[in-house]
């Protein structure tokens with residue numbers, strides 16, 4: 001897999017027309033993420049648009065509810081034929097296991113999406129975790145525990161910040177997918193991301209996929225921002241973990 005295929009670009013726009021314009025502006029992007037804004041606005045139509053263009057699809061709905069509700073939603077999401085789907089690890093083990101079962105049922109014989117759990121949102125700082133959320137664990141330890149919970153529940157991987165990815169790569173099974181948002185080239189704004197690293201650092205630390213949005217989509221020239229990031233990633237010599245990923 002070449003480095004650019006490991007970048008997932010979020011379609012964080014409110015309308016179908018804007019989503020299609022972005023897809024057409026960046027023809028070399030092979031993996032797109034559909035998140036809460038676009039899916040709330042457009043629904044599953046956007047998934048058909050992407051699949052008809054042979055794109056891989058990350059459906060980022062970040063489910064977080066009781067097991068019965070999440071399971072029912074996963075049964076529907078399993079019918080969509082997408083590649084990746086998100087759930088919060090803090091749903092708990094029963095909910096995570098039930099979600100996996102429900103995805104298989106929904107896919108009815110076809111390959112279900114890989115289910116990956118949010119460990120801790122990349123917009124949360126160590127201070128937020130301790131003082132606002134009152135979690136009595138150091139941030140890297142909390143992220144690790146959430147990843148181990150997801151792994152024990154049989155999930156395919158997790159979403160984590162690039163700052164924790166090296167630790168998770170060491171502690172989790174080798175084929176456990178590690179997807180990192182909050183990635184920022186040195187020349188880009190941090191925006192609301194609190195635990196970022198550069199794309200090169202994130203891949204070198206063991207990420208399988210990088211989610212990179214505003215540094216590309218909000219750039220004055222998105223096409224050259226995309227090209228610049230691909231060029232930076234092209235300089236990495238050892239991309240071995242990519243060989244394990246078959247999405």
Ligand SMILES: O=C(O)c1cc(=O)[nH]c(=O)n1[C@@H]1O[C@H](COP(=O)(O)O)[C@@H](O)[C@H]1O
Nearest residue numbers: 010060120121122159181182211212213214
């Ligand atoms: O699940 C995600 O993709 C996600 C998890 C997380 O912890 N942090 C995070 O930023 N994301 C998503 O990754 C994307 C990051 O976008 P930028 O900050 O514009 O690069 C957004 O679509 C977020 O919804």
